[in-house]
Amino acid sequence: MNPNRSQLAGLYIHIPFCAEKCLYCDFYSITDLTNTGPFLAALEREMGMAGRTTLTFDTLYIGGGTPSVLGAAAIEHIIAAAFIHFDIRPEAEVTVEVNPATVSLEDFRRYHQSGVNRLNIGIQSFQEENLLFLGRIHSREEALSSIDWARQAGFDNIGLDLIYGLPEQDESCWLYDLDQAVQFNPEHLSCYILTRESGTPLDRELMAGRIRLPTDENLRKLFKTTVDHLTNHGYLHYEVSNFARQAEYDSEPWVSRHNSKYWSHAPYIGLGPSAHSYPEPERHWNHHSIEKYLQDIRHGKLPIAEKEKLTREQIIMEAIYLGFRTTHGIDLADFERRFEIDFSKTFRETIEEYKRNKLLKVTKTHCALTTKGMVMLDSITAEFTSQDWP
Numbered sequence: 001m002n003p004n005r006s007q008l009a010g011l012y013i014h015i016p017f018c019a020e021k022c023l024y025c026d027f028y029s030i031t032d033l034t035n036t037g038p039f040l041a042a043l044e045r046e047m048g049m050a051g052r053t054t055l056t057f058d059t060l061y062i063g064g065g066t067p068s069v070l071g072a073a074a075i076e077h078i079i080a081a082a083f084i085h086f087d088i089r090p091e092a093e094v095t096v097e098v099n100p101a102t103v104s105l106e107d108f109r110r111y112h113q114s115g116v117n118r119l120n121i122g123i124q125s126f127q128e129e130n131l132l133f134l135g136r137i138h139s140r141e142e143a144l145s146s147i148d149w150a151r152q153a154g155f156d157n158i159g160l161d162l163i164y165g166l167p168e169q170d171e172s173c174w175l176y177d178l179d180q181a182v183q184f185n186p187e188h189l190s191c192y193i194l195t196r197e198s199g200t201p202l203d204r205e206l207m208a209g210r211i212r213l214p215t216d217e218n219l220r221k222l223f224k225t226t227v228d229h230l231t232n233h234g235y236l237h238y239e240v241s242n243f244a245r246q247a248e249y250d251s252e253p254w255v256s257r258h259n260s261k262y263w264s265h266a267p268y269i270g271l272g273p274s275a276h277s278y279p280e281p282e283r284h285w286n287h288h289s290i291e292k293y294l295q296d297i298r299h300g301k302l303p304i305a306e307k308e309k310l311t312r313e314q315i316i317m318e319a320i321y322l323g324f325r326t327t328h329g330i331d332l333a334d335f336e337r338r339f340e341i342d343f344s345k346t347f348r349e350t351i352e353e354y355k356r357n358k359l360l361k362v363t364k365t366h367c368a369l370t371t372k373g374m375v376m377l378d379s380i381t382a383e384f385t386s387q388d389w390p
């Protein structure tokens with residue numbers, strides 16, 4: 001659709017194992033670890049098949065699930081295999097997601113030596129009662145130690161994940177977690193709202209009326225608190241839930257290069273059960289079942305469950321949604337180049353209305369949601385994407 005767009009791609013590897021399932025989680029992962037050996041062998045075979053691509057990668061992200069349950073030797077092996085089978089730039093951003101209960105200083109040292117240059121630590125909260133409620137397997141002490149070990153092992157790019165919007169959580173309770181996080185000066189912070197996903201234990205608790213999530217109004221306040229607090233502490237709010245520490249001197253802020261690919265519609269390849277791939281204009285995803293995944297690989301087939309070819313309309317709708325997720329917003333020139341649509345002209349009335357309500361801001365080059373607008377991301381996007389365009 002646009003031959004001028006950068007083709008540097010992201011490689012994602014989904015590790016489908018966790019020590020236990022958290023209350024709120026609907027990612028595909030299992031707690032039976034007996035298949036880790038066959039999975040690692042299958043993953044390497046999948047790399048052999050999927051590696052026959054012309055894409056060049058500048059990010060590798062090992063997520064899940066809980067990659068760290070596999071142990072450091074497995075992570076070393078996966079990284080080495082990925083560099084053999086794919087054309088990954090030597091300076092690539094290489095991230096591993098970890099759970100504080102499943103790591104040690106020695107593990108982090110081994111990760112670092114094997115080429116990992118970014119850690120994403122699933123802290124979620126620094127308060128025992130919150131961790132217990134969320135069904136996390138780690139303690140506050142383990143959360144603190146993991147950050148400390150990451151620095152000792154030499155990581156200068158650490159991301160922490162936090163969750164807010166827990167039942168009865170007030171502003172001071174959330175500010176406590178934010179304060180603890182910024183004291184460590186992490187390069188990156190992801191702050192997610194606890195979301196009800198159907199079929200999860202959280203969903204059942206809510207259905208039974210045993211707990212209640214904060215109202216939309218309270219969530220709006222907590223979101224604003226998050227943005228205000230972190231920007232006051234030198235973080236750049238660059239995506240709805242993501243904040244990057246501003247770098248010193250002239251360097252770029254510490255954004256997640258890998259996740260930025262999803263928001264900018266860059267191509268990515270996903271390996272492992274349930275992983276999605278997007279070699280534009282096609283999207284496909286792997287089986288949400290380790291058994292089916294292993295079976296397909298055994299038969300020498302890519303373990304793809306379904307494929308779809310995105311239409312021009314679908315790609316435009318996604319570009320609007322993804323653009324509005326980021327604080328720099330939609331790049332008007334890039335949008336016009338890709339779709340031959342003058343965004344400002346086509347959506348003039350809608351833009352004016354949202355600008356009047358301080359939900360949208362427009363510069364010569366970009367159209368973006370304000371912090372107030374970001375809380376209404378879904379409904380504002382729907383307003384744009386339900387219109388006719390040329």
Ligand code: SF4
Nearest residue numbers: 018021022025064065
């Ligand atoms: S550790 Fe992560 S992937 Fe595993 S159950 Fe918890 S939230 Fe889900």
